[in-house]
Amino acid sequence: MYVDWEHAHWSAHDIDLSQDMRDWASVAEPQRTLLLFALASLMVAEERISTQFCGLVLAQDGEEEGSFLSSQLVDEVHHMQFYARFQSEVIADPGTIGSHVARAREFLEAPFREIFDGALVSAHDRLVREPRNREAKVDFATTYHMILEGTLGVTTSHFLLGLLRARAILPGFAKGYGLIAADEGRHIAYATQFLGRAVSEQPEMAAVVRKRIQGLLPAVDASLSPAGAEEILGVKPGALLEHGMSALQRRLNVIGVEL
Ligand SMILES: [Fe+2]
Numbered sequence: 001m002y003v004d005w006e007h008a009h010w011s012a013h014d015i016d017l018s019q020d021m022r023d024w025a026s027v028a029e030p031q032r033t034l035l036l037f038a039l040a041s042l043m044v045a046e047e048r049i050s051t052q053f054c055g056l057v058l059a060q061d062g063e064e065e066g067s068f069l070s071s072q073l074v075d076e077v078h079h080m081q082f083y084a085r086f087q088s089e090v091i092a093d094p095g096t097i098g099s100h101v102a103r104a105r106e107f108l109e110a111p112f113r114e115i116f117d118g119a120l121v122s123a124h125d126r127l128v129r130e131p132r133n134r135e136a137k138v139d140f141a142t143t144y145h146m147i148l149e150g151t152l153g154v155t156t157s158h159f160l161l162g163l164l165r166a167r168a169i170l171p172g173f174a175k176g177y178g179l180i181a182a183d184e185g186r187h188i189a190y191a192t193q194f195l196g197r198a199v200s201e202q203p204e205m206a207a208v209v210r211k212r213i214q215g216l217l218p219a220v221d222a223s224l225s226p227a228g229a230e231e232i233l234g235v236k237p238g239a240l241l242e243h244g245m246s247a248l249q250r251r252l253n254v255i256g257v258e259l
């Protein structure tokens with residue numbers, strides 16, 4: 001997976017956003033509000049994700065895992081830079097990353113905050129304090145890779161990329177976001193391997209995974225049911241939640257954890 005990363009480099013600053021600037025000026029409601037909500041959510045999610053990750057790099061079990069985790073840390077910063085650039089150049093509000101994130105927060109709701117500001121931050125703090133604690137590492141990878149990336153992230157990218165491609169709008173964003181989604185696939189694959197190994201070595205780790213997921217399910221449910229999104233996307237009610245839960249379930253089957 002590390003070698004994969006070496007071959008997957010792309011530049012967040014080289015993607016052509018000129019058509020996106022023309023498209024954004026003409027995107028009408030209600031898609032405009034949905035896109036703004038999605039972009040703001042991605043921005044805040046990626047900021048949280050890139051600032052709450054060092055603990056896992058420090059909790060590496062060897063240099064091979066450490067090499068891969070260092071590459072993931074760079075990926076997450078890279079993703080945040082792409083969203084920041086998109087907001088600066090296309091949505092065209094001047095300011096720093098910090099002010100983008102502050103603005104994005106206004107769009108976000110309680111369940112999202114519970115997951116990102118609550119669960120992720122506390123799981124990361126614990127891992128930083130106890131890098132050799134297996135339970136802390138399993139809990140962090142469950143929160144970060146299984147819930148954030150493997151349930152919320154894959155669902156957002158599936159439906160948002162589908163919408164952008166079907167309407168043939170924001171081609172630069174779709175290109176960068178597609179590259180980000182490929183990076184995320186590598187991150188989720190790492191954690192699926194790590195958690196599968198952790199559970200097979202210590203079967204009691206299954207309960208750690210299960211407890212974290214069950215605790216976050218109500219917030220996941222609410223995050224994947226944004227008001228009006230299914231109508232705008234033209235999908236059946238509950239389609240986002242169904243997509244996210246089936247992605248999560250597939251990975252839990254590989255890891256060997258039953259909910
Ligand atoms: Fe990311």
Ligand SMILES: [Fe+2]
Pocket residue numbers: 075076149183184187
């Ligand atoms: Fe990621």
